[in-house]
Amino acid sequence: MTNIYPLVRNEVLKIWKKKRFFVIVLILAVLIPIFTYAQLRVALNVQKQMGTEDWRIVVQQQIQDYENRVSSPRMQEEWKRWYIVEIQRLQLHLDQNIDPKSPNGVTFTNQFVANSVGLFLPLLVLVIAADLVAGEHSAGTIKLLLTRPIKRWKVLLSKYIALTIYVSITVLLLAAMSYLISGLVFGFNGWMQPVLTGFQVIGSELNINNINIIPQWQFLVMELGLAWFSSLVVACLAMMVSVLVRSIAAGMGIMLATLIAGTILTNMVSSWESAKYFFMVNLQTVSYLSGAVPPIQGLTLSFSLLNLSVWAMISIVISFIVFTKRDILN
Amino acid sequence: MRSSRLLWSVILIVALLTTSIFIYGFVNAIQTVVYPDGSNLTTPDEERIEDIAPSDDDIVILSLGDSLTEGTGDRSENGYVGVVKNLLEKNEEKPVFLHTFAVDGYTTSQLLDFISTQNGTRTSIKQANLILMTIGGNDMFSPGEEIIIETSREYMTNALENLDKIFAELQSLNPEADIIYVGLYNPFTEIDKDGEISLFVQEWNNEVFKITTKYKQALFIPTFDLFYKNTKNYLSSDVYHPNEEGYKRIGERIVKALQ
CATH class of the missing domain: 1.20.5 (Single alpha-helices involved in coiled-coils or other helix-helix interfaces)
Known part of the structure; x- marks a missing residue:
């Protein structure tokens, strides 16, 4: 413990000096205004069609649309299930007089985090994680690092801790920037607004026995906690790839391909049940909070978290074994 | 450093x-x-709907009822409701908005429940300037099954009672809007050799007309004649719901009646 602290400090400052973090800030600063504008257009469009700002009417209209889609004989079974659950969820909001999409900065942040957790957030994490070890190889600094009288596992551990620090800051940054930028358009209020949570989807039934009304800030904190965990798992896997593959580009490519395969899979695996063991389809942990239908029937929060933990554990073990045993030649 | x-x-x-x-x-x-x-x-103990009245600056059309109002069979538009909207937009110098709350397969009891309990619907009813409605067909006939007039007639009394309650509820929520009930037509003229079904459909239309006379906002729009001759030309491929042309005729008639 005595000499791990300066190592971590060293790693954190190294990442900062490499300006990777500014890339993330830049990406967010460009993309969030785009998403905010898109959201604004959606809201304006609805108002233009319906001629009302009353959310009850808009939600009711949505329910009726879904009802008609469900009754259509051409509707696919798995979509039907999604619509039926969604109808029940919206209906509950109507009955409880809680606006599911009240336009403000906090709601936008909530939805943005929920939509980011599957692909966008992992990509941002990759920007930092991909070259943590591979970068040392390509720059040749790995030899300098390992010739110091420090055990190799401590070097790797310090990199893991530094990575965790940056994952936390990245998730915070995503939420903060999304709140600040969207708040300019939608307003900065909404922290105390009530939201519903605790949905359980069983088949096409929504179990409402455990539903709670909580203030939106609490929902946001829970959501960020889950998103943070998912990001951390992605970071661990990216670290393993970075240890195994010495080229940054190759490592980045592998992780990108895996993550994108995950989003494609979640859209089509509903009938292939053993696909649930892939970590990629489990990343959307946030959706369990708001009562969305999981991509594969039978996925639950506990399963997803356990699955992700196992993947992360295995990747950490492999990284440590390879990193401490490998000969550094070139 | x-x-x-x-x-x-x-x-x-x-x-x-x-x-x-x-x-x-x-x-x-x-x-x-x-x-x-x-x-x-907790169950919200009271209804939390603000007191709103329809505005004169725009026209809000609310469509309620079953598949005929939903526009089943029409591939391009929202059925006759869409026709009415487009014509009103042309005739009036105001923006026209559409709330389409009709659902395939709705019966009178479902509609009554829908307008009595749903917050969104009740809010919309209060804002509407014009309410368009078809209902009752699913109470008496089930699509694809053989039509037995005696059985259908048994369901009629109950359906009419519900319809009366529907009008009463609509009026209590919004005493200003025009409420249009689109009458039933006989899609089975081809197989209805002795006119038995036609007579029954007209019997229903008559009873509904009697109800509408009790409410000064209500207006009964007949469609029976529009689908009596060359029925097939105005029906969609399911030989039950109107096609585009059929919906157009209904819509045009409604707009004329409103002028």
Whole structure:
């Protein structure tokens, strides 16, 4: 413990000096205004069609649309299930007089985090994680690092801790920037607004026995906690790839391909049940909070978290074994 | 060196703070989803709908009822409701908005329940300037099944009672809007050799007309004649719902009646 602290400090400052973090800030600063504008257009469009700002009417209209889609004989079974659950969820909001999409900065942040957790957030994490070890190889600094009288596992551990620090800051940054930028358009209020949570989807039934009304800030904190965990798992896997593959580009490519395969899979695996063991389809942990239908029937929060933990554990073990045993030649 | 010391302290403090918040949120989320502890939902004791009245600056059309109003069979538009909207937009110098709340297969009892309990519907009814409605067909006939007039007639009394309640409810929520009931037509003229079904459909239309006379906002629009000759030309491929041409005729008639 005595000499791990300066190592971590060293790693954190190294990442900062490499300006990777500014890339993330830049990406967010460009993309969030785009998403905010898109959201604004959606809201304006609805108002233009319906001629009302009353959310009850808009939600009711949505329910009726879904009802008609469900009754259509051409509707696919798995979509039907999604619509039926969604109808029940919206209906509950109507009955409880809680606006599911009240336009403000906090709601936008909530939805943005929920939509980011599957692909966008992992990509941002990759920007930092991909070259943590591979970068040392390509720059040749790995030899300098390992010739110091420090055990190799401590070097790797310090990199893991530094990575965790940056994952936390990245998730915070995503939420903060999304709140600040969207708040300019939608307003900065909404922290105390009530939201519903605790949905359980069983088949096409929504179990409402455990539903709670909580203030939106609490929902946001829970959501960020889950998103943070998912990001951390992605970071661990990216670290393993970075240890195994010495080229940054190759490592980045592998992780990108895996993550994108995950989003494609979640859209089509509903009938292939053993696909649930892939970590990629489990990343959307946030959706369990708001009562969305999981991509594969039978996925639950506990399963997803356990699955992700196992993947992360295995990747950490492999990284440590390879990193401490490998000969550094070139 | 001093700047990097400062940078390190800032990063460390921010990271420690956010990480602890995230861990708290993570644990909290697991508790809420995996180990839920009952619900704190209450039944809202009163209806929380603001007092709103239809505005004169625009026209809000609300469509209620079954598949005929939903526009089943029409591939391009929202059925006759869409026709009415387009014509009103042309005739009136005001923006026209559409709330389409009709659902395939709705019966009178479902519609009555729908307008009595749903907050969104009730809000919309209060805002509407024009309410368009078809209902009752599904009470008496089930698509694809053989039509037995005696059985259908048994369902009629109940359906009419519900319809009366529907009009009463609509009027109590919105005493200003025009409420249009689109009458039934006989899609089975080809097989209806002795006119038995036609007579029955007209019997229903008559009874509904009697109800509409009780409400001064209500207006009964007949469609029976529109589909009596060359029926097939105006029906969609399911030989039950109107096609585009059929809906157009209904829509045009409604707009004429309103002028």
